[in-house]
Amino acid sequence: MNRASRTLVLLGCVLATAAACGAAVPAQEPPTGPPAATAPGNVGPLHVQGRFLADESGAPFFWLGDTAWSLPLNLDRDEVVTYLDARAAQGYTVIQAVAIFPQAGGPGPNRQGDDPYKGSLDNLVTTEGADPADDRQYDYWDHVDYVVEQAAQRGLRIALLPVWADDQVGSLLTERNAQAYGEFVGERYGDRVIYVLGGDAPADGVEDIWRTLARGIEQGAGGDVLMTYHPQGDQTSAEWFDDDDWLDVNMIQGGHCRRYDVRRKLVNATFGASSDKPFLDGEPLYENHPWCWKPQDGYSKAVDVRSDAYWSVLGGAFGHTYGHHSVWQFLGTGGRRAELGARGNWEEGLEAEAGVQMGHLRALMESRPYTLGAPADLVSDPGEGAGRIQASQASDGSYLMAYVPQAREFTIDMSGLAGPTARTWWFDPRTGEAVPEAADGPAGERTVDPPDDGDWVFVADDAAWNLPAPGTSVPPARGVTVG
Structure with missing residues (x-):
């Protein structure tokens, strides 16, 4: 499937339910993430x-x-x-x-x-x-x-x-x-x-x-x-x-x-x-x-x-x-x-x-417990210069990300996720939109290819966390502390 055709499929997944795209959907847990940030007008010390x-x-x-x-x-x-x-x-x-x-x-x-x-x-x-x-x-x-x-x-x-x-x-x-x-x-x-x-x-x-x-x-x-x-x-x-x-x-x-x-x-x-x-x-x-x-x-x-x-x-x-x-x-x-x-x-x-x-x-x-993230060597061939792919992974195995400045196919190791099943997305840093990459699958090595020739962020979650779509800016489904 070429990129243009696959983009239409992915966008269809956004409009449909996750199950319609072949993803297993766990029961939604109520958000119990960190407290809301300080309200405007009351910016206390950090x-x-x-x-x-x-x-x-x-x-x-x-x-x-x-x-x-x-x-x-x-x-x-x-x-x-x-x-x-x-x-x-x-x-x-x-x-x-x-x-x-x-x-x-x-x-x-x-x-x-x-x-x-x-x-x-x-x-x-x-x-x-x-x-x-x-x-x-x-x-x-x-x-x-x-x-x-x-x-x-x-x-x-x-x-x-x-x-x-x-x-x-x-x-x-x-x-x-x-x-x-x-x-x-x-x-x-x-x-x-x-x-x-x-x-x-x-x-x-x-x-x-x-x-x-x-x-x-x-x-x-x-x-x-x-x-x-x-x-x-x-x-x-x-x-x-x-x-x-x-x-x-x-x-x-x-x-x-x-x-x-x-x-x-x-x-x-x-x-x-x-x-x-x-x-x-x-x-x-x-x-x-x-x-x-x-x-x-x-x-x-x-x-x-x-x-x-x-x-x-x-x-x-x-x-x-x-x-x-x-x-x-x-x-x-x-x-x-x-x-x-x-x-x-x-x-x-x-x-x-x-x-x-x-x-x-x-x-x-x-939209992710980002305070647990750290750089990680997950991509088999990250490249160099303007096209270098940079990856990061949460210490608790809840998610990982890889920024791809120049779209190309690459292989990423998702075995560091805490559970056996990965839910994967493409996040567009140009628009802030996210589309599912594929149906939920094994959390191992996978070769992936961005939807078009722009820059993208590949996001893989431990499916058991049932995290929201990347970029939705809501607290994670489980409580996370800073540190």
């Missing part, structure tokens, strides 16, 4: 459990981030709401923004005409009051407050970089002022934000500046807060701070080039770091980004961005950060010129293909 994060209720937290580095700098109050409304509707959970950003027209003044400091961090510009209708009251930091508050009202957490390391560490931020500045930021935002130190830079030679800043933040916040470090491309925070107590999760930067093997090794090394801390890619390939900053070499496409995301998450990450090249700099505001080969404008960028499709990744993972 904490580490094993290789994943959980909120105050104990519900697993999937980090789906967006790089909005210049958000406090380049958007006015109405535009902040427009941006946050869009990302909340698309299923994002974290917004990465920089308090003092030296790019995209920064470090100041912002759209209100306010600067974050005068001369140095020893002289932060703050005023009495915070009335946005009174220019004498509403200052730069009041606007950062507004971003944090508006995000929380929409169920979004701000991952805040106090400074952007590139061009600022060692000059603006120093060993002498890092403690006081950290106390200022920590006292102001407490555990309402996630703190991201660094900013597109290695920490070689300035490790103590970051450690001092981290100590100041925790003292200002009055206790432990969630922190990580954003490194340069092709780097991981584990290189410097893996054993530091203040670093709660590791962050990598996959970068904006076609260095597939480098990215794969970076993910593997960070997952295998000595501390076993959670990790994620905090700056992967941006959508509509020139390859390696060279427009003459072409621009990234949606499938390139999706591949980065699925490779990373099925490689053991607890979430993923997306980015669009015109959105992080909010191109089209303030009459600024494009930087680093960007094109278009930020409002168009909010509707870019892969940016919308990132919500399907979150839905897929939340």
